[in-house]
Amino acid sequence: MITEEGIEAGPVVLAVGEEGRVLLGDVPGEDLYGAGEGVRAGVAAAHHRVQLRSVGAVDRLVAAGVPDLRGVGLGAWVRERLAGHDVTVAARLLDGLDKRLRRLRDCGLPDTLVHGDLHPGNVRGDDARRVVIDWADAFVGHPGFDILRLTEGPDAPAAARLVDEWADRWRADAPGCQPRRAVDLLRPVAPLRLAAVYAMFLAGIEPSEHPYHVHDVPAALAQAAELAQAADAA
Known part of the structure; x- marks a missing residue:
């Protein structure tokens, strides 16, 4: 196209x-x-x-x-891939993720x-x-x-x-x-999804490659938590 x-x-x-x-x-x-x-x-x-x-x-x-990452299905996908990682920094965002995704759906974008x-x-x-x-x-x-x-x-x-x-x-x-x-609700979710993508990548690469990407997941989680905190304070 x-x-x-x-x-x-x-x-x-x-x-x-x-x-x-x-x-x-x-x-x-x-x-x-x-x-x-x-x-x-x-x-x-x-x-x-x-x-x-x-x-x-x-x-x-x-x-x-x-x-298929529609609606709250995204939340389940994220949590599954982050299992085994330290998500403490983004725990509050993860706890409220499904509620946030339902609010996102209510914004009416297809x-x-x-x-x-x-x-x-x-x-x-x-x-x-x-x-x-x-x-x-x-x-x-x-x-x-x-x-x-x-x-x-x-x-x-x-x-x-x-x-x-x-x-x-x-x-x-x-x-x-x-x-x-919708964009305001989604801002912290975007790096949270990236953290899950990085976690999936780490799970599939050779152990010798891990040192080059070991910080990707925590960095994305920290960004997600920071954006969520900023949104809550606004």
Whole structure:
């Protein structure tokens, strides 16, 4: 799929093999780490079109094997993967997670396909072509996760503008929804989910690689706890 912004949703699939292996077409250019507000705005607008089209396909996506992290199912998934890790710093957030996720659902945004790691480094290309890559962390769930990841890095005013534009699109396409409230509820949940992703990664890599990633889970948990505390104080 190529959006009106000229951004492709993913590389061309050349072949599909066993155990989920795929052969993807080459994407020339560079990964867009450090991209400015304009590039991020284009990615956000293009990705919104992908998510909007995916709303009606979530059941098919789940049936095809895309992880189902809708609603309180996300809470169970997070807790399962963090089992065995010291979650003391984020215990309060975890204790209230299901309640927070129910409040999030009440904001009225639809579940859809979530990239799961939509930072500019996962957009590759040049002036002629840009492609969203690395869908390994994709899941079905809340669309707010992707705008929060995409707005990490820019200064606060730029990030706020990007979120405002994202909220305007969802208000237009899902009348009656409350996207800004949803983002506020989701802010501490985003690094909490990343902590679970890192825990899953640690569980699957060679023990010799652990020293390079041993701090990933506690760092994400600490960030989640800090954001939750800031939200409670606001």
